[in-house]
Structures are given as structure tokens and as C-alpha cells.
Amino acid sequence: MPTTPPQSRLLRFLYENSLLLLVALLVVSTLVGQAFTGWHEYNTDLEDLHLAPLTLSQYLGSGHFLEATFENWESEFLQMGLYVVLTIWLRQRGSSESKKLYEKEEVDQEPDPTKDDAPGPVKRGGWQLALYRRSLSIAFFLLFFASFWLHAKGGGRGVQHRADAAGPARRWYPGVHGHDPVLV
Structure with a gap:
């Protein structure tokens, strides 16, 4: 590890932002992996139901992709938020x-x-300091609630997509995979 800042702007940027860059790369890599594997899995399910497969861009806007992504994020943000809050006391x-x-x-x-x-909130005190002190746990719980909402929204979209594909006379029960459709 260098004890003096690197001379090159690029090396300095990489050194000073290495954590952010690596985490961003990992997030993007896992999202790409999830997109392609989820797309393949979802199209296999659609073909089993004799429905037309989706293009990758259609899949990325589908409820299945939203639900799968934010279902995972929801549990992680809740876990980390609770961990932060509990380690305080x-x-x-x-x-x-x-x-x-x-x-x-x-x-x-x-x-x-x-x-x-x-930091500014420490200098100003009052409600800004109180918010600053709790900012990490607030951020994790806001991310949890956003993920919860997007997970639910994705689940609703997935059910609606199957219902629309089946036509107005049939509604698909989302819990049954690989079986004949169930009328609801």
C-alpha cells in the first residue's frame, strides 16, 4: 500500500475509489448473471406453458426479473439494517x-x-446531528422498504403477464410451476 498518493490521476482515482469500484463491479456482474440465468429459466417456464418466450429486453422489464432481484436485496438490507442497529446496544x-x-x-x-x-451535521447539531447519527441504519431500512415494494410490484407484474398471455378467460395461479394451469 502506498504511503504517498500516486502521481498519475488514473492511479490516484483507482486507489482512492477502489472499494466503490470493486463493489460496483460485483453488483453489476451479479445482476448480469442473474439477468441471463433468470431469462433462460423464465423462458423455459413459458415454453412449458406453451407461451411465447420473451426477448432479453422484455425480460429485464418483467415482473420475474424485478421480483427475483429485489427478493434477494430485501433480505440482505433487512439483515444488515438489523445488524447495524443491534450492534449499537x-x-x-x-x-x-x-x-x-x-x-x-x-x-x-x-x-x-x-x-x-x-462534518456539517456535527457542527450544526440538533435534528441534523440526530439524523446523521442514525443515517446508516436509516439508509438500510429505506433500502429494505424500497426492495420490499419492488419485490411486491415485480410479483404482481409476473402474475399479470401470465394472465394476459393466457387470455381473459383464464387466470394463472403463480404457485404452480410445470403443471396444468389452475383457474382462480
Whole structure:
């Protein structure tokens, strides 16, 4: 690891943003993988039901893709949000993520608004400081609720797509895969 900043702008950018860039690459890679495998799986299901397969662009706008993506994200954001909130108050002996059991830590001290490098909410105090202190858990729970909504929206779209494809006389029951359609 360099102790002085790299001279090249590109190397400096890569060094200073390496975490963001790697996480973005992993997210995009898994979304691409999920898109192609989900597309193949969904078209196989549609063919089993004697329905026309979707193009990749149609699949990306389908309820199946939305539901599959945000079902996974929903559980992850809830888990991480709960983990953040619970580690504020709870402790675990031997855990490197936990606060010390019987000692005060620097993180428990009130932030100093007079420091030059103090963030704006720390300097302003009041409701902005309260929001800033809880911003990570708020962000995770907002992401959870957004994922929950998109998961539900995707599920509804998937049911509607099968109903539209089947025609107005039939409605498909989404829980039955690989079997004859069930009238609802």
C-alpha cells in the first residue's frame, strides 16, 4: 500500500475509489448473471406453458426479473439494517465487530463540533446531528422498504403477464410451476 498518493490521476482515482469500484463491479456482474440465468429459466417456464418466450429486453422489464432481484436485496438490507442497529446496544464477547464489554470507547464520546474536519451535521447539531447519527441504519431500512415494494410490484407484474398471455378467460395461479394451469 502506498504511503504517498500516486502521481498519475488514473492511479490516484483507482486507489482512492477502489472499494466503490470493486463493489460496483460485483453488483453489476451479479445482476448480469442473474439477468441471463433468470431469462433462460423464465423462458423455459413459458415454453412449458406453451407461451411465447420473451426477448432479453422484455425480460429485464418483467415482473420475474424485478421480483427475483429485489427478493434477494430485501433480505440482505433487512439483515444488515438489523445488524447495524443491534450492534449499537448489544455486545458479544470475543467478537471483533462488537464494542468492548466493560470499557468506554472513543465512538461513544460526543462529537466535537469545534474540530475543523467535523462534518456539517456535527457542527450544526440538533435534528441534523440526530439524523446523521442514525443515517446508516436509516439508509438500510429505506433500502429494505424500497426492495420490499419492488419485490411486491415485480410479483404482481409476473402474475399479470401470465394472465394476459393466457387470455381473459383464464387466470394463472403463480404457485404452480410445470403443471396444468389452475383457474382462480
